[in-house]
Amino acid sequence: MTVYEFSFRTGKVMIDQEKCLTCDSYACVKACSLFGTNLYRIEDGKPVLIADPQEAGRRCIEDLSCELYCQIYGNKGLRIVLDMFGLDEYRQRIGLG
């Protein structure tokens, strides 16, 4: 599995590019173009950043749209992991998982 990832201010985007190879929706790219700051372009059938990862991370407005559109309209290859600042551990502790 080839995971392409970049970090933004409070989390990171992880893209399983093998899934992208069989996806022709480009949902993540379109979503970022509409709701975000247009961070992606398609290269060899896969989404890649238009800027270096640090710059992309700075420009990302954390709208979460790329993940949602990938999950609904795409091939479910893009995932966003957010820093929850201790909430995950709290939930584990009280049994909410």
Place this chain on the structure above:
Amino acid sequence: MPKLYEYQGKKLLRNQGVTIPEGDVASTPGEARKIAEKLSRPVIIKAQVGATGRFKAGGIKFANNADEAEKAAGELLGKKIKGIKVEKVLVEEKLAISQELYASVIVNDSYKVKGPVLILSTEGGINIEEVAKRSPEKVVSMNISILDGLTVEDVKNLISKVDISADLVGPLSKVIYGLYEVFRKYSARSAEINPLVVTTDAKIYPADCRMVIDEASVFKYPELEIGYPRDIDREPTELERLAWRVEEEDYRGVAYFVQMAMDFEPGQGYVGFHGIGGGGAMLGADALMRHGLKLANYADTSGNPTASKVYRVVKLIFSQPNIDGYILMGPVIANQEQWHHAHALVKALREELTTRPNFPVIILIAGNKEEESLEILRNGLKGLPARIEIYGRDYVNNVDHVARHMKKLVEEYRKGGEVKSR
């Protein structure tokens, strides 16, 4: 807005060159005793809580010696004053009071001012509004230009408008100027000395000091050690502290979260409340309560927060065990781009609702990008095993309808036998 304790405010005044009464802060009766011993004179012991009216509430005691000081501190520490547990007391020399004045700097939000206002009264120790009403000649004020700042001469000019002994003008102007400088340096919303005491030997001391710091500026002043800069009259819960971390780590927009109830059982009608737009959200909260529901929490995401921030708030709300429903009450035509809320809600609810069959969810969202947001929500939440109702601008002025439906969904959820302890 975070309030500083009296001892913290006085320390800032002292750093600004203002003479404050001798004394120190104590966390144990033994420490209070040592401070009193060092002072070797009658002392005053004051509970350090962020509430006014401490004297009437029994939060201030006097002692003639170290034994009495230790006893008084022991009585205050751990006691609740106006619902707040006393963790520290300030032990100070007792002042021989000849006159009580009042001085404050507050931010006046009125469109005519929009800046700091300096207020001085020759009668202090009580509510300044009462003095202004009863004896307006005793109260003077001036608007301070943010661009030009304040000079000692400005302060002297203000003092000259009230009946103050000429030999006090110099020292009084120094204290008031110091108060303004502290106000300015620490991004305060208000800084107040009440009473500002003139002693029998004609010295001036701040006998109290209350400062409220602008919430969004707290990060600039780590030395103030404000761990939880929300204005609540109790210790924050663990979940509230986690919520503050969400705010602290990302200042884009607002993520407000406070718990209204803890330790409730499933089926008691407590719902997770998520508002947009303070006043409108409160109307919505009132409507829910009118219809017999209870709020487990009050949350607000306004000011165009990022979707990631809204997501965290939704997750915080769902981190309260035993809630009987979730409602996003946004009965305002919001200027913020609502699709960020929609994305956040879809991500969070897709995670939360798969394990909560028939869980009641109501979303009322309106304003900028409303149509797109409603579409995102309908598509994103389709197929989830919960009872979800989504409303737009048509219901902004009909929160009673929304509340009534929430009540109905919660009742159906209870009757459906799906209410389980989580």
